Amino acid sequence: MAELEPMRLVVVGAAGRMGRTLVRLISEEPAFVLSGAVERPGSDQIGADAGILAGLPPLGVVVTDDPLPVIAAAHGIVDFTTPDATLAYAELAAQARIVHVVGTTGLQDAHLARLAACARHCAVIRSGNMSLGVNLLASLVRRAAQALGTDWDIEITELHHRHKVDAPSGTALLLGEAAAAGRGIALAENSERGRDGITGPRRAGSIGFAALRGGSIIGEHQVLFAGEGEQVSFVHRAEDRTIFARGGLRAALWGRGRKPGLYSMVDVLGLPVD
Numbered sequence: 001m002a003e004l005e006p007m008r009l010v011v012v013g014a015a016g017r018m019g020r021t022l023v024r025l026i027s028e029e030p031a032f033v034l035s036g037a038v039e040r041p042g043s044d045q046i047g048a049d050a051g052i053l054a055g056l057p058p059l060g061v062v063v064t065d066d067p068l069p070v071i072a073a074a075h076g077i078v079d080f081t082t083p084d085a086t087l088a089y090a091e092l093a094a095q096a097r098i099v100h101v102v103g104t105t106g107l108q109d110a111h112l113a114r115l116a117a118c119a120r121h122c123a124v125i126r127s128g129n130m131s132l133g134v135n136l137l138a139s140l141v142r143r144a145a146q147a148l149g150t151d152w153d154i155e156i157t158e159l160h161h162r163h164k165v166d167a168p169s170g171t172a173l174l175l176g177e178a179a180a181a182g183r184g185i186a187l188a189e190n191s192e193r194g195r196d197g198i199t200g201p202r203r204a205g206s207i208g209f210a211a212l213r214g215g216s217i218i219g220e221h222q223v224l225f226a227g228e229g230e231q232v233s234f235v236h237r238a239e240d241r242t243i244f245a246r247g248g249l250r251a252a253l254w255g256r257g258r259k260p261g262l263y264s265m266v267d268v269l270g271l272p273v274d
């Protein structure tokens with residue numbers, strides 16, 4: 001079988017934190033070629049070399065605010081931008097029938113419905129946490145919750161840097177959803193957040209959350225299953241933000257040649273869902 005040419009990727013949001021990381025990783029990986037770098041109209045990085053923005057020597061790819069020509073010549077778009085921008089790129093990916101990797105968070109139901117409509121025409125892979133380790137962890141948590149009865153209490157703790165403004169983290173909620181799915185219950189009706197004061201005994205079958213904040217911790221999540229006389233705990237530590245970009249690139253490669261549909265990192269990793 002003839003070898004595939006390297007996958008031509010367009011990074012949208014190329015001047016952002018994730019965009020710059022993606023540009024750097026793409027340039028290091030022979031399976032990919034950076035074929036375009038797009039920013040929002042009005043960005044003062046338009047016209048800059050994407051390599052220089054990423055702290056590399058020039059790559060000869062100039063940041064543009066005109067996505068059409070670069071998308072027409074690409075195999076995929078890697079998108080860590082904003083919900084509205086992601087919808088606009090979803091339409092373009094659908095027209096061009098190329099892979100769309102969506103790492104953008106904060107998508108509301110209306111965004112998700114339109115994204116699903118676009119996914120009828122191309123492969124869209126979306127996850128609020130593209131890290132391979134967290135997605136593996138979610139799958140393990142789901143299986144553990146299924147295997148261990150409700151007499152095992154589930155507590156999810158997360159640690160993040162002092163600048164984080166929301167709690168529990170989206171990833172803690174993703175892990176809570178996985179535990180709830182394993183138990184066949186709805187998380188919304190069974191979660192306990194932030195105990196304080198005279199709380200009474202623990203509510204049987206609930207899933208507890210606690211958040212710690214401090215220093216420069218990138219992100220640590222623990223899911224504890226506490227039974228009578230024994231405990232099992234799962235821990236994920238993010239050491240570097242490149243884990244999200246690596247996951248996004250793995251998703252892009254996986255999506256190449258894939259039939260249209262809305263996929264997740266669970267699909268990319270081939271993790272069992274039952």
Ligand code: NAD
Nearest residue numbers: 013015016017018039040080085103104105128129130244
């Ligand atoms: P950032 O603000 O540093 O970067 C976003 C970039 O998108 C900016 O440069 C902005 O100018 C650009 N942008 C906005 N509108 C655009 C448009 N129409 N076209 C092109 N570019 C546009 O943010 P970030 O830290 O890189 O994160 C970006 C998104 O990715 C956020 O939603 C964040 O929560 C999410 N994120 C997801 C994961 C994951 O694993 N899924 C990991 C990290 C961040």
